[in-house]
Amino acid sequence: MREIDAKPSRLRADAERNRQRIIEAAREAFTWHGVEVPMATIARKAGVGVATLYRRFPTRDELIREIFADQLQACSAALDEALDDPDPWRGFCHVIEKVCALQAAERGFTEAFLNAFPDAAADHSRRRLEGERGFAALVRRAQRAGALRTDFHPSDLTVVLLANNALSATPDPAAASRRLVSYLLDSFRADAAHTPLPPPTGLGLGHLLPAGHRARPTQGSIE
Amino acid sequence: MREIDAKPSRLRADAERNRQRIIEAAREAFTWHGVEVPMATIARKAGVGVATLYRRFPTRDELIREIFADQLQACSAALDEALDDPDPWRGFCHVIEKVCALQAAERGFTEAFLNAFPDAAADHSRRRLEGERGFAALVRRAQRAGALRTDFHPSDLTVVLLANNALSATPDPAAASRRLVSYLLDSFRADAAHTPLPPPTGLGLGHLLPAGHRARPTQGSIE
DNA sequence: TGGTAAGTGGACGCCATCGTCCACTTGAGC
DNA sequence: GCTCAAGTGGACGATGGCGTCCACTTACCA
Numbered sequence A, B: 001m002r003e004i005d006a007k008p009s010r011l012r013a014d015a016e017r018n019r020q021r022i023i024e025a026a027r028e029a030f031t032w033h034g035v036e037v038p039m040a041t042i043a044r045k046a047g048v049g050v051a052t053l054y055r056r057f058p059t060r061d062e063l064i065r066e067i068f069a070d071q072l073q074a075c076s077a078a079l080d081e082a083l084d085d086p087d088p089w090r091g092f093c094h095v096i097e098k099v100c101a102l103q104a105a106e107r108g109f110t111e112a113f114l115n116a117f118p119d120a121a122a123d124h125s126r127r128r129l130e131g132e133r134g135f136a137a138l139v140r141r142a143q144r145a146g147a148l149r150t151d152f153h154p155s156d157l158t159v160v161l162l163a164n165n166a167l168s169a170t171p172d173p174a175a176a177s178r179r180l181v182s183y184l185l186d187s188f189r190a191d192a193a194h195t196p197l198p199p200p201t202g203l204g205l206g207h208l209l210p211a212g213h214r215a216r217p218t219q220g221s222i223e
Numbered sequence C: 001t002g003g004t005a006a007g008t009g010g011a012c013g014c015c016a017t018c019g020t021c022c023a024c025t026t027g028a029g030c
Numbered sequence D: 001g002c003t004c005a006a007g008t009g010g011a012c013g014a015t016g017g018c019g020t021c022c023a024c025t026t027a028c029c030a
Helices: A013-033 A039-046 A050-056 A060-067 A069-084 A088-105 A109-116 A122-144 A156-169 A173-188 B013-033 B039-046 B050-056 B060-067 B069-084 B088-105 B109-116 B122-144 B156-169 B173-188
Strands: none
Touching (some): A060 A069, A069 A088, A069 A122, A088 A109, A156 B156, B013 B039, B088 B122, B088 B173, B109 B156
């Protein structure tokens, strides 16, 4: 399932086993309690010591990234499929629906998404840029076809993802997400435009996490 | 501005002054850092000791409630105005727009909203019920008039508020909120219904906060 | 102007999480 | 089997927020 065979895991058998148990425990813990769940809890669920957890995944982010690797793959795939779809509108809907479903399926996906596409790392930054560029192309195509309203702006994707992400905390995130996305897709159709929209937000995918999560402002400096 | 003259604040002059400084500091702190900002930070900003803060507002919730009292008033008012509006659709839009704008204007409004309408307290529970009942009436009226799509469900209000609340963390919450609400209102029009909606979520206003904020599950019990 | 209760601030103890360190255990190769 | 490096777990100090307690200060009233 994972493509890392060229890089044979040099882990001892028992270590590899523990690694898998950690991943499984973390996935469950994230889904139930959110990504802020204490590391010790994950370790306990996995039946290992905290040291083992920290040795394998020195930071929470690395753990998150590992866990959501598949979903991120699916995310990129959805975009590619959409671009290949001969029907621009169907492709557009496909991306929105798929990404929102992924986001709703497991809490923490947004964090994973951003950790995978950080501003800093050149390689990943390229991936994020590719994603944004791909989506922008999709938007243009759907608008030219007359299916997507012309005042839709690519930055609306960020608004949609932010909004959708908030549903993760409800009892049935998938259901709530489907409902929201249905409404939004209806409103994105060209013929749904009734009143002029306020100006677009210009938000990028980097705004999916609140500023505080990335660079914490000093308390003293605000005084 | 505040109606509490019948209940003369029996606070000493300096105490009342400090109380106001706390409220002002807390409002600013909440807006900038969210409602989770440490109590000590609020106290420092207000130039008082933590003891003073805790004496005046024994819990964070009471502080939040006090701060957003005006907005909650506005919230109820918006619903009343909407019910008085002869145009059902305009009334419906008014409520959604107003409440979302209030929510976007200041972080923490959602917490305040729920703290003001807790399940437990009979009096406040009545207020929340009134709110939900009033909105349901508004929905029915707008649907009978043929303006609001018939598959709109009152529980969608919770979805909207959850979604809208997520925009508080962006650089310009008001702008993002306006954009989202514009889209959603377009999709709520009767003539916007294209594909059948998935079933309604049945979420109540009580679901606006994640379960963890109300009753924290024991770590050990999950094992 | 002086007595007093209301008001004040910050030190303090409590608790949870973090991430490291180290003495012990175990799997893999000979 | 024996060896030893890789792996392990939990104790531990650091950090930071919470809410209380108490010795000091001050506004109000007579």
